Amino acid sequence: MPRLSVRPMVFATLLFACTLPPAILPLPSVAQTLPSLGDTEREELSPLMERKLGERIMREIRRNRDYLDDEPLQEYLEGLGNSLLAVRPEARGETQYDFFFFAVRDPMLNAFALPGGFIGVHSALILAAQNESELASVMAHEIGHVAQRHIARMLGKQKQDMLIPLSAIVLGALAAISNPDAGMAMMMGGQGLAMQRQLNFSRDAEREADRVGLDIMREAGFETSGMINFFGRLQQAGRNYTDNTPPYLRSHPMTTERIADIEARTRDLRYRQHADSLDFALIKARVKVLQDSSPQGLIDATAAFERQLQQKSRPSTIAGKYGLAYIALKQGQTSKAQSMLDDARTALKNGTPAARNVVLSSLAIDIKLAAHQAKEALDEAELARNQFPLSRGIAHQYADALYAAGRYEEAVTFLRDQTQLYRSEPKLYDRLAKTYAALNKQAQQHLALAESYALKGSLPAAIEQLSIARRAPDASFYDQSIIDAREREMKAQRLEEIRQEKEG
Structure with a gap:
């Protein structure tokens, strides 16, 4: 592309x-x-x-x-x-x-x-x-x-x-x-x-x-x-x-x-001082890595974070350590990434043991998953989910941790509940399809993929997934009813798309 x-x-x-x-x-x-x-x-x-x-x-x-x-x-x-x-x-x-x-x-x-x-x-x-x-x-x-x-x-x-x-x-x-x-x-x-x-x-x-x-x-x-x-x-x-x-x-x-x-x-407006959130500093560090993840880009970002640490301010220290942890994760050095993240969390606590941050927690889960520490990843995700119940990213990582731990049935239950609450997130359906595949539930797998493709705007691919689901050996009568209903809806949407494209 x-x-x-x-x-x-x-x-x-x-x-x-x-x-x-x-x-x-x-x-x-x-x-x-x-x-x-x-x-x-x-x-x-x-x-x-x-x-x-x-x-x-x-x-x-x-x-x-x-x-x-x-x-x-x-x-x-x-x-x-x-x-x-x-x-x-x-x-x-x-x-x-x-x-x-x-x-x-x-x-x-x-x-x-x-x-x-x-x-x-x-x-x-x-x-x-x-x-x-x-x-x-x-x-x-x-x-x-x-x-x-x-x-x-x-x-x-x-x-x-x-x-x-x-x-x-x-x-x-x-x-x-x-x-x-x-x-x-x-x-x-x-x-x-x-x-x-x-x-x-x-x-x-x-x-x-x-x-x-x-x-x-x-x-x-x-x-x-x-x-x-x-x-x-x-x-x-x-x-x-x-x-x-x-x-x-x-x-x-x-x-x-x-x-x-x-x-x-x-x-004439009264001056109002706004204190930057810690998330602002952390996200800037994350974007610096995402901006250029090439080997040279990561070398340059590492040098920038090391200079940042010399500023000695608390936000700069936390963001600098976070940036170095994220780079280490990108390079596959999970032990170093964990060490740097621990340093960032220590700086965050600063006498407040209960201090938590959603950006740091998200990286902690990613590090555990990358290190194939499924139990620890799930523990971290459960804690983060309790701390940040409104975070969509943490919810997705919790599902990933359940999958990594082999708790597929729990992952399906959680993801199905999530799709009822957040019907427009294709990532949920992608995860659901992956989990159904692990359980060898073929009809449900392709139904979930159909919903994902539809949300991404690929109706022809979605309709094809419904056809595959219909032919699946484990498709029940109830599944067939859902497939028929969704196929009618998607085909009608596709016809409307074609009509609009011709008129446009």
Whole structure:
């Protein structure tokens, strides 16, 4: 699979020509300072269409090798993003879509929003953020774009004027993932006027997203200076390196007026200090390893963590030891990884024996599993599950530990309960299929795989798995009934997909 290329001009278009955020009706407090949307624009792009477009693009992104499908990182971004959304629930839109925050591996500083509340952050941007408020400022800004339906409004105007067909923009966004030049050509369609109007709109959209983002940050308890500091640093980088302007500035045009507007809005605000969470330091260490896991990349990361340990501060020590433990695990040195992790945990305790951290616990389970210490892994997972009952990553690791310990029936019971609570997680069905295979329950194995493929957007593969399940020698009458019902549903969904593809 080709790299998920995110060159500046492509994401300038992907953000402003393809981002179709979920619709909302601004509440009175927002409507006082921000323009409301017209009925015509709302009719052009329904919230349901926005979500479907976002899901379609996300299916392609998830297949790319540079999509960071890393549960501790994912969980951290989701937690940070949802803490921002908690103070502005109307940003979720009238249909209350669940936002999805994710990361992609890329050395360029950028972030972007996709249709339906999907917000992506580049790994380099996470590493460049000097504190949690700076990272929160970028995410709050992107939430502002989504909340105000900026691209839905722009697409409404373009569709009315027949400048760029909606289908061309969607296909261009998908093409841009693997071929930036082709994606740009498809989205541009040779329409210079459309691009100019798009850029004109983006300037207003940026100021609007700044205002919404600042309000969200302030209400969520983050330092509003984080937005000024981060954007200002990017702007300075653009001045010093004109041939290599940070992509975030190209896809989010930064002007002197915007900086002045942000400063004016924060000048009279009471200063509020936000203490960075330990998770922020740990996740930055994890991302440093994920950014480049090549032998040389791990050597460079090791040197960086050793320098970090010299700072002698408690967060730096914990994160540095954690980073070294994670590198050792990547290199297959489980004893060294355990030693480094023990050091990190000792530094965390610092006189508080009960101190626990979900990121450290997750790595502890991974180390035990990698060392084939099934009983110890299960003990660690059970403790973590009790400490962090809401962690999805820990729940998945608990299932892995049950499997590693050979407790397959317990794993099936746990996973089946989880699929009832979290029906949209394909990873649960993948684990369930693996466990059924260990029990030689073939019909159930392929039924679980069918659900996984369906959730990943591969309906033909899902339907094929149902056919295999039907032919399984252990398929009961009850299984056949389920297979028949799910096959009817999936075939109907597939026909609808084909119809939409032809119309698009």
